[in-house]
Amino acid sequence: MEKALYRKYSDYLREKYGEKVYKIPVNIPVTCPNRDGKLGHGGCTFCADVGAGFENLENTIPVPQQMASNIAHIKKKYKAEKYIAYFQNFSNTYLAFEDFKRVIIEAIREDVVEICISTRPDCIREEYLEFLHGLSKEKSMEISIELGLQTVNYHSLLYINRGHTLAEFIDAVLRIKKYGFDICAHLILNLPGDNMTDVIENAKVLSALGVQQVKLHALYVMRDTVMGRQYEAGEFKIISVEAYKERVITFLEYLNPEIVVQRLIGRAPEENSLFVNWNMSWWRIRDEIEAQMQQQGSYQGKRANYLNGKALK
Numbered sequence: 001m002e003k004a005l006y007r008k009y010s011d012y013l014r015e016k017y018g019e020k021v022y023k024i025p026v027n028i029p030v031t032c033p034n035r036d037g038k039l040g041h042g043g044c045t046f047c048a049d050v051g052a053g054f055e056n057l058e059n060t061i062p063v064p065q066q067m068a069s070n071i072a073h074i075k076k077k078y079k080a081e082k083y084i085a086y087f088q089n090f091s092n093t094y095l096a097f098e099d100f101k102r103v104i105i106e107a108i109r110e111d112v113v114e115i116c117i118s119t120r121p122d123c124i125r126e127e128y129l130e131f132l133h134g135l136s137k138e139k140s141m142e143i144s145i146e147l148g149l150q151t152v153n154y155h156s157l158l159y160i161n162r163g164h165t166l167a168e169f170i171d172a173v174l175r176i177k178k179y180g181f182d183i184c185a186h187l188i189l190n191l192p193g194d195n196m197t198d199v200i201e202n203a204k205v206l207s208a209l210g211v212q213q214v215k216l217h218a219l220y221v222m223r224d225t226v227m228g229r230q231y232e233a234g235e236f237k238i239i240s241v242e243a244y245k246e247r248v249i250t251f252l253e254y255l256n257p258e259i260v261v262q263r264l265i266g267r268a269p270e271e272n273s274l275f276v277n278w279n280m281s282w283w284r285i286r287d288e289i290e291a292q293m294q295q296q297g298s299y300q301g302k303r304a305n306y307l308n309g310k311a312l313k
Contacts (some may be wrong), residue, residue: 005293006252006300009262011211017113019227022078023086024070025114027059028103030095033123034163044150045160045226046219048272059089063106071111073180084144093119095127101131114142116184121147121172122164139209145183146215147172151196156191161226166205172211184213184262189247191219192227192236199247203254204306213260216251218244218285220268221275228274230282241278249298257301264289 005013013021030044033041058068067085074080085107093100107115117132124145136143147169151157154165169185176183187202206214219238221231230236239247248264255261268276277285292298305313 003299005290006261009260012260021082022080023084025086025088027089029059030090032091039163044162048222048225055222063103065122078199082113083111084116085112086116088118091120091123092117093123108242116144118146121169124172124175129179145176146184150188151191151194152201153194163168180293182212184215185211186215188219189245190239194278199251200254203251207256213262215262216264217266223272231274249291249293252300253302256304
C-alpha cells in the first residue's frame with residue numbers, strides 16, 4: 001500500500017465518524033480582546049474588520065437558523081448526513097460566559113456530531129472548558145478547539161500585534177488537554193520575518209505539545225489594514241509560491257505523523273485584497289505541493305526524530 005503523504009483531515013473524519021462529515025460555519029456577535037481595547041486596538045496587523053469568516057452568514061441571524069440554512073445547502077449539494085458546528089470567526093470564547101453557553105447549546109442538533117470552537121490562546125479559561133466538558137458528557141458530543149497561534153516566533157507575534165506570545169498558547173494547550181478535547185493550531189508559514197528555522201520550530205513545538213491537528217495558511221494582505229499599508233509601502237515582501245511550497249513540505253517532514261493536517265493552504269477573500277495566494281487557486285497550490293512531495297519522496301514525519309531523548313538515539 002502506498003504511503004500517505006500526510007494525514008488528511010477528510011480521511012480522519014471518515015475514520016472517526018464512518019462517513020463524510022462537513023463543517024457548518026456559525027457566526028456569533030463577538031469580537032476580540034485585541035480589537036476592543038482590553039489588550040489592544042485594531043487587532044493583528046493583517047486582520048480586516050470581517051475577521052476570518054468572510055463566507056459566514058450575518059451574526060445577527062440566530063444560531064439555529066444559521067445551522068438550518070447552511071445544513072440545507074450542504075445537504076443538497078453533497079448529500080451529507082453528519083455535521084460539525086464550527087464557531088469560526090474572531091474569538092468565540094471571548095463571549096460573555098452565559099451567552100457562550102446559550103449559543104453552544106443552540107447549535108446542538110441530532111445530525112451534529114461535533115462542536116468546533118475557534119478562539120485565541122489568551123481566551124481559554126477553565127470555566128468555559130468545564131462547561132464544554134459537562135456538555136460533552138451529557139450530550140455525547142465531541143468538542144474540538146482551534147487556537148490561532150500563527151507562529152511560535154514571539155518576535156513575529158509582537159511585530160504583527162498579536163496581543164499574546166508563545167507562553168499563552170502553551171498554557172491554553174495544557175489546560176485544554178486536561179479535558180481531552182482535540183486541539184487544532186492555526187499557522188501562517190510565511191509571515192514577514194519568519195524563515196525556515198521558524199517553520200521547523202513550528203512543527204517541533206506542536207509535536208512536543210501533543211497538539212492533535214494543524215491548519216496551515218498562506219499570508220493574505222487586505223486593504224485598509226496595518227499590514228496592507230506596510231505592504232504598499234514596500235516594508236516587506238511576500239516569499240514566492242515556490243518558497244511557500246518548500247516551507248509546507250519541510251514543516252510536514254518535521255511534524256509528528258499522528259497530527260491531522262486540516263489543510264495546506266487556505267482560501268482567502270479576493271475583494272479588497274492586495275495579495276492572495278499568488279493569484280493562484282488554493283487547490284492548485286495544494287496539488288502542486290502534493291506532487292512535489294511525491295517526486296521528492298517526502299512525507300509527514302520523515303524528519304520527526306527530535307523527541308524522546310534525541311541525543312541518546
